[in-house]
Amino acid sequence: MLKVAVTEAAFDLAAEAAALQGAGEVGALASFTGICRADQGLRAMVLEHYPAMTERALRGIAQEAMARWPLSGCTVIHRHGRMLPGDPIVLVLTASAHRAAALESCAFLMDWLKTKAPFWKREEWEDGSTRWVEARAADEDAAGRW
Numbered sequence: 835m836l837k838v839a840v841t842e843a844a845f846d847l848a849a850e851a852a853a854l855q856g857a858g859e860v861g862a863l864a865s866f867t868g869i870c871r872a873d874q875g876l877r878a879m880v881l882e883h884y885p886a887m888t889e890r891a892l893r894g895i896a897q898e899a900m901a902r903w904p905l906s907g908c909t910v911i912h913r914h915g916r917m918l919p920g921d922p923i924v925l926v927l928t929a930s931a932h933r934a935a936a937l938e939s940c941a942f943l944m945d946w947l948k949t950k951a952p953f954w955k956r957e958e959w960e961d962g963s964t965r966w967v968e969a970r971a972a973d974e975d976a977a978g979r980w
């Protein structure tokens with residue numbers, strides 16, 4: 835089972851996990867939920883994307899994880915639009931018969947999503963200023979280990 839979604843709507847972690855647990859021989863379910871940070875002075879983060887490009891890229895990344903690890907299922911949900919501090923932004927779930935595959939593939943997905951998913955992020959600050967988020971070398975290094 836492979837689910838990839840790009841949406842403005844919030845996701846339901848419990849419902850998504852329950853759906854993935856029924857995806858075959860599941861002995862381990864790994865998850866990552868990315869949340870909009872409440873950095874001092876950050877009012878919101880706006881995520882923009884080009885729908886066809888983004889969905890194709892996320893599906894390709896998820897398919898790569900399914901090919902590299904013995905997964906019975908994988909869910910990737912990434913939100914776009916305006917997020918407030920504390921709002922969930924991204925959900926990655928991986929299911930496998932064993933924990934190592936679930937945990938490693940979940941880490942892989944987040945490292946690759948962080949560097950290869952075509953989203954543009956703009957921060958809005960309390961003083962009215964805005965700033966586009968630049969790529970970080972640490973994220974590229976993390977993705978490079980795979």
